[in-house]
Amino acid sequence: MGKRKVKKAAGTPIQTPCARCPLRRLPTFRKFTPEEVEFIAAFKSGELRLEAGNTIFSEGTNSPHLYTVLSGWTFKYKALEDGRRQIVNYALPGDFIGLQASILDSIGHSIEALSDVVLCVFPREKLWPLFERHAGLAFDVTWLAAREENILGDYLVSIGRRTAAERVAFILLNLFQRARQSGLTRGNTVDFPFTQEHLADTAGFSLVHTNKTLKRLRASGLFKWNAASFEMVDEERMTEFVGLATPDEVVRPFL
Amino acid sequence: MGKRKVKKAAGTPIQTPCARCPLRRLPTFRKFTPEEVEFIAAFKSGELRLEAGNTIFSEGTNSPHLYTVLSGWTFKYKALEDGRRQIVNYALPGDFIGLQASILDSIGHSIEALSDVVLCVFPREKLWPLFERHAGLAFDVTWLAAREENILGDYLVSIGRRTAAERVAFILLNLFQRARQSGLTRGNTVDFPFTQEHLADTAGFSLVHTNKTLKRLRASGLFKWNAASFEMVDEERMTEFVGLATPDEVVRPFL
DNA sequence: CGTTACCTTGAATCTCCTCAATACACGTGG
DNA sequence: CCACGTGTATTGAGGAGATTCAAGGTAACG
Numbered sequence A, B: 001m002g003k004r005k006v007k008k009a010a011g012t013p014i015q016t017p018c019a020r021c022p023l024r025r026l027p028t029f030r031k032f033t034p035e036e037v038e039f040i041a042a043f044k045s046g047e048l049r050l051e052a053g054n055t056i057f058s059e060g061t062n063s064p065h066l067y068t069v070l071s072g073w074t075f076k077y078k079a080l081e082d083g084r085r086q087i088v089n090y091a092l093p094g095d096f097i098g099l100q101a102s103i104l105d106s107i108g109h110s111i112e113a114l115s116d117v118v119l120c121v122f123p124r125e126k127l128w129p130l131f132e133r134h135a136g137l138a139f140d141v142t143w144l145a146a147r148e149e150n151i152l153g154d155y156l157v158s159i160g161r162r163t164a165a166e167r168v169a170f171i172l173l174n175l176f177q178r179a180r181q182s183g184l185t186r187g188n189t190v191d192f193p194f195t196q197e198h199l200a201d202t203a204g205f206s207l208v209h210t211n212k213t214l215k216r217l218r219a220s221g222l223f224k225w226n227a228a229s230f231e232m233v234d235e236e237r238m239t240e241f242v243g244l245a246t247p248d249e250v251v252r253p254f255l
Numbered sequence C: 001c002g003t004t005a006c007c008t009t010g011a012a013t014c015t016c017c018t019c020a021a022t023a024c025a026c027g028t029g030g
Numbered sequence D: 001c002c003a004c005g006t007g008t009a010t011t012g013a014g015g016a017g018a019t020t021c022a023a024g025g026t027a028a029c030g
Helices: A034-043 A099-103 A124-133 A135-161 A164-181 A196-203 A207-219 A235-242 B034-043 B099-103 B124-133 B135-161 B164-181 B196-203 B207-219 B235-242
Strands: A046-050 A055-057 A065-071 A074-079 A085-091 A110-113 A117-123 A189-191 A223-226 A229-232 B046-050 B055-057 B065-071 B074-079 B085-091 B110-113 B117-123 B189-191 B223-226 B229-232
Touching: A034 A124, A034 A135, A065 A099, A065 A124, A074 B135, A085 A135, A085 A196, A085 B135, A099 A124, A099 A135, A099 B135, A117 A124, A124 A135, A124 B135, A135 A164, A135 A196, A135 B074, A135 B085, A135 B099, A135 B124, A135 B135, A164 A189, A164 A196, A164 A207, A164 A223, A164 A229, A164 A235, A196 A207, A207 A223, B034 B124, B034 B135, B065 B099, B065 B124, B085 B135, B085 B196, B099 B124, B099 B135, B117 B124, B124 B135, B135 B164, B135 B196, B164 B189, B164 B196, B164 B207, B164 B223, B164 B229, B164 B235, B196 B207, B207 B223
Parallel strands: none
Antiparallel strands: A046 A117, A055 A110, A065 A117, A074 A085, A074 A110, A189 A229, A223 A229, B046 B117, B055 B110, B065 B117, B074 B085, B074 B110, B189 B229, B223 B229
């Protein structure tokens, strides 16, 4: 882990107040009633800032907290004893992480900060009052769980049935679109914080084969990806190459 | 689809009353309060009996119902235009299907009856009252969604990172254990209603390769599988071969 | 007794993996 | 400032692993 210069003001950390949550301004996220915002503000117990590379959850663990990503990227993965690793999904700003640890009793995967991140922290024991007093928010939590299932299903088809090129293209497209929803794009450009090795562990390929697939894919001109900077050149053709329909704009909840 | 002799008594169909739901007797499922049982009984609007091979949900569709499997097996899958198919998960007695269609607005996968099945039918519009009036049941719904996510994650690692033999063994083991939880085993034996082609579409392999992998795997003596009848011979070694820990007994909800 | 659905096997070919070497950017310590 | 280590990207070569094509084989059913 590289040491970075972290300048921190001494004293109390500055927290983002929920009422002025920057994510709420994005068109992606649904509007809340004042009571809901108030409840969420009370639900939130703090913020957690972590540098890239830190582990947030370990597989099999339990935790007194659950989180929402406020800024930065995280990814969740499962590892086999001999070192093989499969990345299961990513979480971007607005996404929930650690729900499994709160609902089931232990989490089935590890979660790691992919970039420097800021997480909103919620105490686990207040999840129950949320279900009791705010059916709307409870429904939102379920919505997010269903969405997660949906994404994993998409990844499953990709890994199981798509060719190498389709598979890699699918992942890049998916992450680009989700980054856009989370307000991380400028025009057709994003900074992708992950390496080819992450991509390989997401696609279920070796690093070498991922690299060669990328080379062929780049030649198609659908996108550019140098260093961290990813540019989507022809989203439409990319979408149809992967065999998907153009996604409709969703308005979704988050906490 | 083969025509079967379906003998049906004329007149009103016989329904399983929730209070005497046979699934509730299994140790796997949690006990409900009398009020909860009453609510569920009112929530349930009927039963749906389907023969093997029928489609229950089509990808991209919406539905006024959601279901619980009362008996039989179903599987959900996604198809690409050119015919490639990936089975994403199975649903056994006690499992929920079609939640995505009720929570998100359309379902991301198709669902088909693998064997003859009986489904409990719940009207979608009563899902909201459930969240409003029975936080405990709402929590259960979320629990089931989180469990689903958990299973899909396991399948992802298998498809992405396990060898052919491990992968096939994992699926068989997983389905055997879930069948046992649903009360479908007699000793170490179950009737598996799926073919090698289903297994191939679950593992992400071609039918031929699945067959050859099975042959090698059978030689290990961990299990027997002839015709429909599957016998688990050495569950412990099978578990460690796949690289898993022995699962603890879970008590889980269902509707 | 012919059809249908599944299972099985061999052969040729393509995909993907491992091993190995090189290249480039960056930050550290001399 | 330069030498060196570290992390990431790139490329070639040889060998497993999977796919497709093609041919049987078996059991159930009408």
